[in-house]
Amino acid sequence: MYLITSTREIKALPRGHRRVGLVPTMGYLHDGHASLIRRARAENDLVVVSVFVNPMQFGPSEDLARYPRDLERDTRIAEAAGAEVLFVPDATEMYPAGFASRLEVAGPALPLEGARRPGHFAGVATVVAKLFHLVRPNRAYFGEKDWQQLQVVRRLVEDLNFDLEVVGCPTQREASGLALSSRNTYLTEEQRQEASVLYRSLRAAQAAYRSGERQPQAIVAAGKALLAAAPLELEYLQLVGPDLEDLEQTGELGDPRQARLLLAARMFGVRLIDNAPLVQEEAT
Amino acid sequence: MYLITSTREIKALPRGHRRVGLVPTMGYLHDGHASLIRRARAENDLVVVSVFVNPMQFGPSEDLARYPRDLERDTRIAEAAGAEVLFVPDATEMYPAGFASRLEVAGPALPLEGARRPGHFAGVATVVAKLFHLVRPNRAYFGEKDWQQLQVVRRLVEDLNFDLEVVGCPTQREASGLALSSRNTYLTEEQRQEASVLYRSLRAAQAAYRSGERQPQAIVAAGKALLAAAPLELEYLQLVGPDLEDLEQTGELGDPRQARLLLAARMFGVRLIDNAPLVQEEAT
CATH class of the missing domain: 3.30.1300.10 (Pantoate-beta-alanine ligase, C-terminal domain)
Structure with missing residues (x-):
């Protein structure tokens, strides 16, 4: 398992003719993430899992500071599910001084979560665009648990002509029915x-x-x-x-x-x- | 010279291992554009010139409708300067129904033109991102005549980790000193x-x-x-x-x-x- 923390290194990742699957996550992986990684493993030659608690998608009163983190556990889960590369940048690596760009999506990003979490989907869209450029995946995997996010990412990929396939994967649940999160x-x-x-x-x-x-x-x-x-x-x-x-x-x-x-x-x-x-x- | 009008076709352009130079323009080419194309020709194996009068970067009271157009002349000038591919999409090809994405850049896009032409640089940034994804150039050429635009594009490329080099080229002038436009x-x-x-x-x-x-x-x-x-x-x-x-x-x-x-x-x-x-x- 390669642990990469710099954008320079992930951009330079040797890939040859391998098909690359990307699973973007905020870490603290659970069986939902593992199911995305296994799917990516089955459909690609190289699987990259990103772990980044993206400050840009959190509102000022949200749980950015207390969001759970456990990189050692994440590494184990990602590797067991078939990932070869874990990309774990920190916030200054992703948003260095002077950073000034922001991807706004209207349409599917406007109602529901968009109305209640101003800036949330702009944060998601911006970090997703960055990850797509850094990893250049052939396919990117997102859980249906975040259904609206999945629609926003699909919209973004179509609108901006990204050359990749967005794959939505079914929500995983506890025995009680509670969606894994x-x-x-x-x-x-x-x-x-x-x-x-x-x-x-x-x-x-x-x-x-x-x-x-x-x-x-x-x-x-x-x-x-x-x-x-x-x-x-x-x-x-x-x-x-x-x-x-x-x-x-x-x-x-x-x-x-x-x-x-x-x-x-x-x-x-x-x-x-x-x-x-x-x-x-x-x-x- | 290949004239391509569809996003599907330009995405599928065979490139092999050729280095690709992109010169994004709004058409009605002059010697300023020709100098960008010649530079792209000298530094790459394949030169793509896009001709698209991008409605998203015009304000409601601006000159979108009367902006000059002459594709036949553009074809001649681009070919003479060394372009192999002219990409000439129409507005519905670039912004089909349901299009909902918008790239906002703050920083260098805020003062001057940004303050006087609300939405202009968002329009520029959005279309440039689309062209970068469609053409996947190794280098993209912009005139210094639009100095602020050049800074906005550099910011965008750095912020979103686009994998290409932005090349700024000197302004060409009439004998009187008037900048070509x-x-x-x-x-x-x-x-x-x-x-x-x-x-x-x-x-x-x-x-x-x-x-x-x-x-x-x-x-x-x-x-x-x-x-x-x-x-x-x-x-x-x-x-x-x-x-x-x-x-x-x-x-x-x-x-x-x-x-x-x-x-x-x-x-x-x-x-x-x-x-x-x-x-x-x-x-x-």
Whole structure:
């Protein structure tokens, strides 16, 4: 395993004719990340995992300072999953004095997380563009857990004509249904059990659809019903279309296979997000 | 000469191990562009000239609609100067429906043109990033005539870790001293003679420095003196440092070899810009 911390070195990484897969992460890797790395391993000749807690995507009142870090553990997990290179720059390496550029994405970056975390997706888009230039991957892997981020990255890659494939990978979950997230480490085991209500609410909305409900309002209401009694502040639970448009606003379900449920809530002082397709393909 | 109009085709351009030089232009080529193309020809194995009047870098009250266009002439000039590929996309090819990305640069993009043409440098930076991804040049050539633009592109390339070299090339001038610009076509021959006062004012400021003047204010005043009686509206004539900081504000000349005179003025209904180093190296 090569540990690279400088942008100069990662740019000079010998690659020959190897196909390169990049898995950008903020570290504190879990099985969700491992599944991205394994997928990248299967589809490429060389896998680079970046570990960078990107200050540009955190708001002033967010958890940048306490975001969990454990490079030794990350190294073990990344290597076991098939990574050959870990790129771990520090903030001054990525944003040296005089840095002045910022990639703004409108469209899919505007609603939901974009409305609640000003500057967040500009931070994501900017660091992703830098990583793409530094690593020059043939494919880049992102988890569907951050569904809106995945749409923003796809938009960015298409708009700016990046020459690579963006691969979205399914969310990994605990047995309770809670989506894996590095931020789950802020919760106790008992709190994680309680937080699984978030995914259960998405399942309840899916169930309403399966029972024949076709009104976006009613589908969302079925999801929200489960959250009413839970110890959380709901930021949003929305049913959205392929461009992240709020289907309760349009009142039209459109193609149900393109509809998705997205939620964000604060539980036990931690901001958690999750999402699921309206029409869940059952595991066979 | 290959004329390519689609992003798909330019991306697929066979290059083998050839070094590629890119000369991004808005067309209506003149000897300034030709000098960039010849330089690119000398330093690379394959020269791509892009011709795209980029709507994103024009303000609503600017000259997008009347900007001069002549593809046949451009083809002849580019070929004679050594280009093999002319990339001429239309606006829907570069900005298809749903396009939502925008590269903002602060720092060198903020003062001067940036303050007077809101969105201009974001438009430049965005299209330049797209062209870099589409053509993947080893070197990209920009004229010093657009000095601030050159600084913005250098900033962008460094900030986002683009893997290419930005080459700035000296301004070409008419015999009168007027900087070559596609916009000069808006002027009659007589008006072009009168417009040479812009360069003469920069020369007057240089002369003040050569005579021993070291106060930024006095140097700028020497330049402005020539413009007072001319039929123009001066937008700015500034002496700036390496980060485009206004040296009249700081009151310090700093390293004179890093100082530059920049001006913008409206003459005969046309907005013209020019610039020159404070310390002009005389032709030998």
